[in-house]
Structures are given as C-alpha cells and as structure tokens.
Amino acid sequence: MPHRLLSVPPAAADTPGQIRGKWLSGSLRPSIAGRAEALAVRSYAVMLLQSGEARLEREDRALALRGPVLAWTPWGPEGRIAAAPGAVGGYLLLGVDWVTSAIGHEAESADLRALVERETVLPLGTEPDLARRARAAVEEVLEEGAGSEAAARAVIEAHLRILLVRIWRAAGHAPADGRPRGPAERIYTRFTALVAQHFRDRWTVEQYAAALGVSRDRLGDICRRFGGRPPKAKIDDRLELEARLFLEQSTHSVKQIAELLGFPSASHLSRFFQRHAGQAPGAYRRALAARPEGLRDGPELHAWP
Numbered sequence: 001m002p003h004r005l006l007s008v009p010p011a012a013a014d015t016p017g018q019i020r021g022k023w024l025s026g027s028l029r030p031s032i033a034g035r036a037e038a039l040a041v042r043s044y045a046v047m048l049l050q051s052g053e054a055r056l057e058r059e060d061r062a063l064a065l066r067g068p069v070l071a072w073t074p075w076g077p078e079g080r081i082a083a084a085p086g087a088v089g090g091y092l093l094l095g096v097d098w099v100t101s102a103i104g105h106e107a108e109s110a111d112l113r114a115l116v117e118r119e120t121v122l123p124l125g126t127e128p129d130l131a132r133r134a135r136a137a138v139e140e141v142l143e144e145g146a147g148s149e150a151a152a153r154a155v156i157e158a159h160l161r162i163l164l165v166r167i168w169r170a171a172g173h174a175p176a177d178g179r180p181r182g183p184a185e186r187i188y189t190r191f192t193a194l195v196a197q198h199f200r201d202r203w204t205v206e207q208y209a210a211a212l213g214v215s216r217d218r219l220g221d222i223c224r225r226f227g228g229r230p231p232k233a234k235i236d237d238r239l240e241l242e243a244r245l246f247l248e249q250s251t252h253s254v255k256q257i258a259e260l261l262g263f264p265s266a267s268h269l270s271r272f273f274q275r276h277a278g279q280a281p282g283a284y285r286r287a288l289a290a291r292p293e294g295l296r297d298g299p300e301l302h303a304w305p
Contacts, residue, residue: 018095021142024087031083038077042096045075048134052087068124070134090138102160105197115168122170137163188226199238200262205231240276247285254281
C-alpha cells in the first residue's frame with residue numbers, strides 16, 4: 001500500500017486529526033518517512049516489523065528494531081522512520097486526537113494514557129498471537145483509511161483501541177507504577193473515567209458519588225488521597241484541558257466551544273477559562289499563534305487525570 005495521508009474524517013467531528021501509514025513488503029530499497037510525512041499535530045508512532053530491520057529516530061534518541069517486534073513511541077516533527085531493504089511490516093503515525101478517541105473512557109483508560117506517553121518495545125518471536133492481532137489492526141487501519149466506506153472512523157478507532165489494549169496487556173497489564181490497586185484507588189480510577197465521559201453533561205459531585213456508590217465526603221477523601229485535589233477541582237481540570245484542546249486544535253469560535261462543553265454562554269466559558277488558565281480564551285489563542293511552531297505542544301494526554 002502506498003504512503004498516504006489517510007482519507008478519513010478527524011477522530012472527532014469538531015477537532016482535527018490525522019493518520020499516515022505504510023505497509024512495507026520487502027522492497028529492495030530502503031523506505032524512509034521523515035519530515036515530509038510528519039503530522040501537523042502532536043503525534044505517536046507504532047511500528048510492526050515482521051522481519052528485517054528498521055530505526056525509529058526521534059529528536060532525543062534512536063531506536064533500532066529487528067523483527068519480529070512491535071514498538072510504540074511518542075513522535076515529533078523531526079522524527080524519522082528508516083526501514084532497511086527487505087523489511088516487512090507496517091507503521092502508523094497517529095495524531096493526538098485519534099489516540100485520545102481510541103483510549104476512550106473505560107476503567108483502563110488512565111493506564112492507556114500513561115502507556116502512550118512512553119516508549120514500549122515488544123519482541124514478537126514468542127508471541128505469535130500478538131503478532132497476528134497487531135498485523136490485523138495495522139492492516140485494517142491502512143485499508144479503512146485508503147477507502148471510502150461508511151463509518152470508516154468508527155472502524156479505525158476500534159482497531160486502534162484494540163491495538164493499544166493488546167500492547168498494554170503485553171507490557172505487563174499493570175498501572176504505570178507497577179502497584180496493584182486497592183478498592184479506594186479503583187474508585188478514583190472509575191471517577192476519572194466518569195468525569196471524562198460526563199463532564200460535558202455538567203454532572204455535580206453528588207451525581208458522580210451516586211454513580212460510584214459512595215458518599216460525597218468519601219469521594220472527596222479518595223480524590224484528595226489519590227489525586228491531590230477535591231472532586232470539583234478534578235472536574236474543572238478536565239473542562240479546562242478540553243477547552244485548551246479546542247482552542248489549540250480547532251477553528252471553533254469561543255461561543256461554539258462553550259456549546260460543545262456545556263456552558264450556557266461564551267461569557268460563562270470566558271470567565272471559567274480566565275479563572276483557571278489566567279487569561280481569556282481569545283488572548284490564549286493569540287499568544288499560542290505568536291509562539292514558534294515547535295513550541296506549540298498543547299495539553300498532554302497524561303495531564304488528565
């Protein structure tokens with residue numbers, strides 16, 4: 001399959017998102033993906049190498065791969081993929097919105113958010129099932145992106161999520177710090193997942209507590225213990241993060257963003273953003289536009305929770 005910007009809609013209808021990818025079929029020539037293939041948004045790279053050799057070269061380090069292997073890493077505009085002659089496999093460059101959508105709002109989503117922000121390399125020599133499933137996911141994303149079938153976005157998101165969960169399982173199926181979670185920490189994880197799912201609905205702390213089967217005071221204690229902040233502050237953190245993402249990665253007006261985030265008016269959003277970010281939405285956008293391109297990092301996925 002030729003290298004291309006996949007002809008699919010963004011990961012969310014109201015935010016930009018991109019994927020690039022290529023299947024390598026053992027060409028006698030090296031295959032290079034560099035700045036010309038870089039995405040305009042913060043991105044991630046996944047490389048499935050069935051046989052042969054390749055290098056994932058980031059700004060800060062180079063990762064040498066020998067197949068069979070599956071690798072995931074945060075990516076950047078200076079990144080370079082260099083597959084040696086004869087290499088067989090495929091790679092995807094994923095925009096941040098696609099990864100966010102694939103992570104979703106399930107109980108394991110917090111662990112997936114931590115996973116995508118670090119480098120993971122999984123040898124596949126003794127993992128034939130993972131190799132088969134990873135190939136299926138990469139091929140489906142490439143095929144759906146190259147076509148024009150209905151609901152391609154939903155299919156791509158599903159396969160990306162399957163791929164992420166498979167990588168997470170193979171990498172240890174554990175929280176980022178390796179500790180088993182107790183009942184209280186599981187409640188906190190469920191709370192952050194619920195916030196990600198319902199913050200646009202403007203649920204109150206009482207509604208979250210009821211959904212979790214605990215009292216408001218108990219939820220407050222748990223949030224302070226594991227998140228360092230009370231529940232209302234965590235909810236506001238999620239709203240602020242989403243507002244920043246819209247301001248940085250979409251062309252929506254402040255009024256449109258307010259509607260998408262459940263605010264009654266643009267002025268309500270402006271006051272909220274001024275209070276939490278220290279400047280009005282318009283000023284934030286202008287300051288962002290004035291910064292050098294390479295410094296426009298935006299909110300990180302691991303900033304939540």
